[in-house]
Amino acid sequence: MPKSAAVAAQAKSAGKATSETPNGLGVDAVSEISAELRPLLADTFALYLKTKNFHWHMTGRHFRDYHLLLDEHGDQLFAMTDEIAERARKIGGTTLHSISDISKHQRLADNNEESVNAIDMLKELHADNRALTGYMRTAHEVCEKHNDVATTSLIEVWIDQTERRSWFLAEIVSEF
Numbered sequence: 001m002p003k004s005a006a007v008a009a010q011a012k013s014a015g016k017a018t019s020e021t022p023n024g025l026g027v028d029a030v031s032e033i034s035a036e037l038r039p040l041l042a043d044t045f046a047l048y049l050k051t052k053n054f055h056w057h058m059t060g061r062h063f064r065d066y067h068l069l070l071d072e073h074g075d076q077l078f079a080m081t082d083e084i085a086e087r088a089r090k091i092g093g094t095t096l097h098s099i100s101d102i103s104k105h106q107r108l109a110d111n112n113e114e115s116v117n118a119i120d121m122l123k124e125l126h127a128d129n130r131a132l133t134g135y136m137r138t139a140h141e142v143c144e145k146h147n148d149v150a151t152t153s154l155i156e157v158w159i160d161q162t163e164r165r166s167w168f169l170a171e172i173v174s175e176f
């Protein structure tokens with residue numbers, strides 16, 4: 001069943017008119033926006049856990065700085081997850097349910113290496129944060145198309161935070 005039909009069926013079974021959604025965006029908009037937010041949430045969870053993984057396994061002479069930096073980044077990413085999920089629910093869509101759902105939708109790759117050196121960790125996080133910015137820009141375009149100003153506004157804040165993480169990481173890795 002196409003996604004918009006699934007949302008319509010869901011609305012119908014809940015006793016609502018099919019064109020109605022909580023904020024009046026319409027079924028097609030909710031379907032398309034939720035379909036953008038779902039992988040974005042999966043990527044944010046994946047990057048959160050990778051950032052914490054590197055925070056936990058950091059080594060070397062800049063341990064304290066890098067360990068603390070990645071803790072800050074992890075906190076930002078974790079805060080984003082709830083906002084993304086609740087935004088999807090607020091407009092009448094659904095979102096992720098489980099770790100397996102995350103792994104099904106994530107576009108950013110996990111890193112299960114036993115040992116990674118500090119600079120390689122930071123380079124990988126830099127690349128992932130850059131990629132995340134790209135995914136958010138795409139999601140922003142979809143929200144803009146449907147005049148979902150609140151989601152576009154949230155995405156703008158997340159992009160700013162992600163660019164700040166990329167900036168800090170870029171400054172460190174540019175020396176290597």
Ligand SMILES: [Fe+2]
Nearest residue numbers: 055056067071
């Ligand atoms: Fe910690």
